[in-house]
Amino acid sequence: MPSLPEILVKALEDLLDKRDPLRKAERAMARFENSPSPSPSPSPAKTAMAEVETETDAEVVSEPASPGNGGQSPYKKPATRPAIPAAIRHTVWLRDRGQCTWRHSGGSRCPERSMLELDHIKMWCRGGKHSEENLTLRCRRHNQAAAEQELGTGFMAQARKHASEVVGPKESMSDWSPTKQRYG
Numbered sequence: 001m002p003s004l005p006e007i008l009v010k011a012l013e014d015l016l017d018k019r020d021p022l023r024k025a026e027r028a029m030a031r032f033e034n035s036p037s038p039s040p041s042p043s044p045a046k047t048a049m050a051e052v053e054t055e056t057d058a059e060v061v062s063e064p065a066s067p068g069n070g071g072q073s074p075y076k077k078p079a080t081r082p083a084i085p086a087a088i089r090h091t092v093w094l095r096d097r098g099q100c101t102w103r104h105s106g107g108s109r110c111p112e113r114s115m116l117e118l119d120h121i122k123m124w125c126r127g128g129k130h131s132e133e134n135l136t137l138r139c140r141r142h143n144q145a146a147a148e149q150e151l152g153t154g155f156m157a158q159a160r161k162h163a164s165e166v167v168g169p170k171e172s173m174s175d176w177s178p179t180k181q182r183y184g
Contacts, residue, residue, distance in 0.1 A: 098113055100139040117137070119136050119143045
């Protein structure tokens with residue numbers, strides 16, 4: 001019979017196998033490499049990129065106008081961007097080895113390996129695409145720093161204020177639980 005520490009180690013390994021993005025990417029790549037294919041096929045990321053390029057951007061859709069508001073609808077669905085395909089996410093995670101890619105002024109790489117986000121090098125709002133060449137892993141802090149460099153601190157402060165009004169104030173760590181995680 002296994003001891004309690006052995007059970008805990010096994011449970012944590014199983015959890016990491018299921019939840020860790022880098023392990024997911026490694027599993028997906030192994031499945032792709034081991035899959036029988038009669039002819040050479042493009043990588044999963046290239047196939048996913050072709051699918052993204054054929055999708056059309058969502059348009060702003062408004063609800064029917066209600067009487068008394070001048071024909072304008074108070075409810076508008078914002079344009080949304082398509083999700084980054086899993087194959088592209090996996091390729092970026094493997095390429096960046098599950099670590100923030102921000103380079104400090106001295107040339108050293110940020111050591112952060114948790115709470116990483118996919119960041120568009122050429123921003124989506126400026127025409128950037130969901131491609132492995134245009135995506136990189138960044139920790140939340142450096143993703144925000146890159147956005148402030150590109151869009152300005154004033155704009156980002158206004159965007160954060162708007163988000164906190166819409167979503168609500170940020171939860172404190174005392175309220176944290178795994179089911180409330182946000183991976184931005």
